[in-house]
Amino acid sequence: MSMVLLTACSSLTEVTVNDKRVEVPRPPMTVEIANNLFMDKTEISNIDYREYLYWITQVYGLESTELEKALPDTTAWRTESVYNEPYVQTYFQHPAYSDYPVIGVSYEQATAYAKWRSDRVFEQMLLQKEIIDYNTDSNSDNYFSIKKYYNGEIAGVKPDYTIPYPNYRLPTKAEWEKAAKGLTNDEYGVNIEKRQTKKAQKQNWKLFNIKYENNEGVDMSITAQVKSYLENDFGIYNMIGNVGEMVAEKGIAKGGSWTHSLTESKISNDLTYEKPASWLGFRNVCEYQYWE
Numbered sequence: 611m612s613m614v615l616l617t618a619c620s621s622l623t624e625v626t627v628n629d630k631r632v633e634v635p636r637p638p639m640t641v642e643i644a645n646n647l648f649m650d651k652t653e654i655s656n657i658d659y660r661e662y663l664y665w666i667t668q669v670y671g672l673e674s675t676e677l678e679k680a681l682p683d684t685t686a687w688r689t690e691s692v693y694n695e696p697y698v699q700t701y702f703q704h705p706a707y708s709d710y711p712v713i714g715v716s717y718e719q720a721t722a723y724a725k726w727r728s729d730r731v732f733e734q735m736l737l738q739k740e741i742i743d744y745n746t747d748s749n750s751d752n753y754f755s756i757k758k759y760y761n762g763e764i765a766g767v768k769p770d771y772t773i774p775y776p777n778y779r780l781p782t783k784a785e786w787e788k789a790a791k792g793l794t795n796d797e798y799g800v801n802i803e804k805r806q807t808k809k810a811q812k813q814n815w816k817l818f819n820i821k822y823e824n825n826e827g828v829d830m831s832i833t834a835q836v837k838s839y840l841e842n843d844f845g846i847y848n849m850i851g852n853v854g855e856m857v858a859e860k861g862i863a864k865g866g867s868w869t870h871s872l873t874e875s876k877i878s879n880d881l882t883y884e885k886p887a888s889w890l891g892f893r894n895v896c897e898y899q900y901w902e
Contacts (some may be wrong), residue, residue: 620861621894627774627898635735641845643789649781650893652836652847654857656702662723665730670749680722681690682714685837694888697832709835711853711891717744717860724778727894729755732775742767760901774898780858781895783880789895790850790865790877792843797876798850799842808810816849818851819868820875845872850875853891854883 625646640648663680666809670676684702701707702714715723733754736742742764745754760769781789790799800817819834837847851854852864854870861882866875867889868902874881883890 621792625898628900630862632774632898634774634776634898635738637731639777640896643785643844644895647785648896649785649789649844649846650756650895651841651845653853653891653893654720655709655836656712657708659712659715660702660708662726665726669753670750670790674750674752680719681714682712682719684714686714686886686888686890689888692820704752706723709837710833711836711848713833713853713888713890714886716886717856720780720856724780724894727778728776728896731778732756734761735776736773739740739772741770769901771901775902776896777899778894778896780856780892783862783864784893786849786857786864787877789844789846790842792846794843797878798872799877800840818866818872818875820851820866821869821871831868850877854881854889856883856890856892887897 620635621636623642624631624633626632627646633870634697636642637648639652640650642648651792659682663677666674666677666680682702684698684814685699685702701710702712733742736759737744740897742754742759745752753762756775758764759767762769792799795798798818818839833852834848836852838852839848841847842849849865851866851869851870853865855865855866856863861884863879863883864879866872866879869889870881873879
C-alpha cells in the first residue's frame, strides 16, 4: 500500500496554534500558504482515493456499507454529447490513470476522506514518536482515530493533550483563492510575461488544461495528470483547469476544469454543482489543532 499522502513527514516546521509556537511535522505533499495552513500541491488523485478504499476494505470488508458509501460514481463520465463509456469502465481503476484526479466524488465523500486522512496521518505521527504501537489487526471495532486517542480509548496509551493533531478538510473559498493567486494579484495566478516565452503566451494551452475557444490553443479531451502544467508561486499544480475543486462552501467549486473556458476558470469565479461530475474533484488543506 502506497503511503504517499498518509505518512507523517520527517521534516519539521514551526506553526502557531492557539497563540502557542509549536514544532510539528510538515504535512506530506503540501505547501504552507499561511501560518498553520498547508495546502496539497496537487488535486487528490485516483491512487490517493484508492488508498482510502483499500483501508476501508481491510477494516470493514469488501461487502460493507462503508465501502459502498465511499465508492466514486464513475457514471459521472456519461454525457449525452460525448461518448465517454471507456472512462466509466477504466478511468478510476486502470493503472494508466493512477496519477489523474479522482472524479465522481460527492461533497460528503470528500469530507469523509479528509477526516479519514487526518486520522491516518496523526496515527503515523504517533507511531514515529513511539507513542502508540503499530496495529496489525485493524477492524471495525479496533482501529485508530484522533477521537479515540484523545478520549483515552487506545489500550495502554495515555493521551498527551500538548500534541496538536493535523486537521485535513476542504479549503474555504477565501483560502482557495489565496492559494490560487500565489504571490500575484492575477486572476489566473500565473505571471505569464515573467514565466513564459512570447510563443507560450500566445499558446495558452501550455498554461492550463481548460477548454479553449477561437483556436487559442489545443483542447484536452480529458483530465491531465495532477502534476501537469505550471506550478504557481506557492508550488501548487492545476489551481486553474484540470478539474474544478470543491470548497468548504457546499455546492461551490473553484478554478474551472478541462470542460470550462478561461473566463469561467478565473480565480474569482464560482462554479456550482449539485452532484458528482466528470469535471469536479478536490484537494485538501491542513491545519494543526489542539483537542478540546
